[in-house]
Amino acid sequence: MPTIRDVARACGLSAATVSYVLNDSRAVRPQTRERVLRAVRSLDYHPSAVARGLSRKRMDTIGVVFPATRESASPITSSYYAPVLDGILEVARRERQNVTLFQTGPRDGARERLSAYRDGRCDGLLFVGVAEGDEVVDALAATDLPLVIVGSHGSDARPCRVDVDNEAAARAMTRYLLDLGHRRIGLVSLAPLHGAYIPLRIEGWRAALSDAGVAPCPGPLYVEPSEDSVRDALEGFLAAPAERRPTALFCLRDVEAVRVLRVLAERDLCVPGDVTVVGFDDRADAALSSPPLTTIRQPLREKGAAATCLLLDCIAGKAVAGQEYLLSTELVVRASSGPPPDVARFPFAVPYPDPLKEA
Amino acid sequence: MPTIRDVARACGLSAATVSYVLNDSRAVRPQTRERVLRAVRSLDYHPSAVARGLSRKRMDTIGVVFPATRESASPITSSYYAPVLDGILEVARRERQNVTLFQTGPRDGARERLSAYRDGRCDGLLFVGVAEGDEVVDALAATDLPLVIVGSHGSDARPCRVDVDNEAAARAMTRYLLDLGHRRIGLVSLAPLHGAYIPLRIEGWRAALSDAGVAPCPGPLYVEPSEDSVRDALEGFLAAPAERRPTALFCLRDVEAVRVLRVLAERDLCVPGDVTVVGFDDRADAALSSPPLTTIRQPLREKGAAATCLLLDCIAGKAVAGQEYLLSTELVVRASSGPPPDVARFPFAVPYPDPLKEA
DNA sequence: TATCGTCTGTTAATCGGTTCACAAGCCCGG
């Protein structure tokens, strides 16, 4: 491979001039420019991005960090990561930035990961679906390496972040259930330690109920991320007499919602005839469950795209530290939701009185 | 960020010694090594991969090139690219190689693309789903930059390549149809210019028929990649009297197979009762069509993984130029295939005589 | 004791760009 000095020699000019032409970083006489370009073409010269990067301390590259394993399916093929990555790639391409991928498993050492991220290859980092409370994020936040989190992260350092507005979304979903006539709206949630987004969604649910003057009854039903856990958690629900138990179950993730549907089907409870079930995330299998799940769709491509824009701003020094974008979501109504069995008693037009107080 | 000289100063040694310790590329007294490592930790030093790359001419990075747009859906989210990429990432991670992604659209200039690929950032390149006959591939093949094609590529230069064994797969599928009792097996194919894999699949079909002593009747039915084209092409098929027309249609891509199913359904032809339809690729929608499609599944993760291994061998100088791996495929039998309507006349055990000659 | 080899550390060149500081040539006004 020819170097810039080879080009300089070939056209009888200095390396500096060649560099100025190629980057047009200074005025060069048109005739000189032509001489340079001719030599570049005839030698088939391609500048070394590595040498360039070394001297400019900029590689025009962003790194994307995502988990190496996620349950059974590998993340890149999942319906969450792929669209996010797609949004990232789209913006990166438009802005002429390279993208390098980092997969990180729980077994990777923190120091090694830090070295990989901070070795100068990337001008900034995008963490997507990072494990909650990943120590490496905190370590990086103390660094001058620009960093944007896609999704939630329970971190003390407040890194830049792009996420959907979890609270607003949960509030909208709850409001939708209220509009259908539901008054006893149960919540099926992971324990808050599983993610910083959980308290937000819970808060949205609570706020919507409180706005409507409806008592949250009963409190959140916490489950672990396993099939059996959902089954156990629904025990109490199933044991309760129909007139006291929730007429709708708001599951904070589609994963749990689908499991809830399965358990209810086993007990011959009709959805949405006997009970409405809704989810959150609009995973690929949400549309395929029976009945198809009413849920909340995240704008995944936009999430990736917005995060990339924010990261590029950070790199350019144009962004405030700790800046956050909250994207709005879309309520996707499918067949798993409907009015409560006793809807006749609560006509639509009535603004949410607490049914218990009414009685 | 501290440099290697900062570390050297901090521990009262030379930069060379620090380098030797960090790469253990030469013997260093244990006590000295400790001094170095202590300084490294206390300064939180992370070597610059860029500077390292410049002097070693190795970045430990491979580039993955894939098309920017593919019909409507974007490639990275497709059921083809994502698993391939997943296989690539898996091997790269194991071999401690970085991965950078290049999307390339038809509008990108050849020279710019070449510069991007040859700027020293990547030690080698993986082309996945590259446009047939992409001129950049030929240009790169003339270079010393290691290169592996995933899939087919009608190129004069014979770059290293990993693909499924298209011919064997088509042969197996045809054989399967013969085993079911079919004797008139039609082929629905794209024109060969659409991809180098097409003639291979056609050849597999022809060879299986010829091995069985069955005349290919009729010849391949060429279609364009559009819904209407399939409709038009089936015109003749639909017009023919049942006793003369093919009892099975072998579509060389699932895309066409699904369209064929739609057209047949419109004409109230029963699949597989009246006619068997099979595809190739096992796209995500193949299992969801009605009836679910019998097809050939490609080992996509393996494809990506094998290509990456081959590329790393090329980089290490361990691979022969023009080396090819052909991976074997899996026949996925679903509901769209069955015995021909007149199977009674051709019992299973009989080895394939030409039914026309028999009569 | 002189010599040689081994072990371990240092000096300095190198990778291929960018960019600062300088200089030569030119035009212009006074």
Next chain:
DNA sequence: CCGGGCTTGTGAACCGATTAACAGACGATA
């Protein structure tokens, strides 16, 4: 005709690592 400013090209330092060549210390051997 001289000095100042503008334009355009050059020389050389620099980015941060690697590594070849060298050098001093030390032990073994003759």
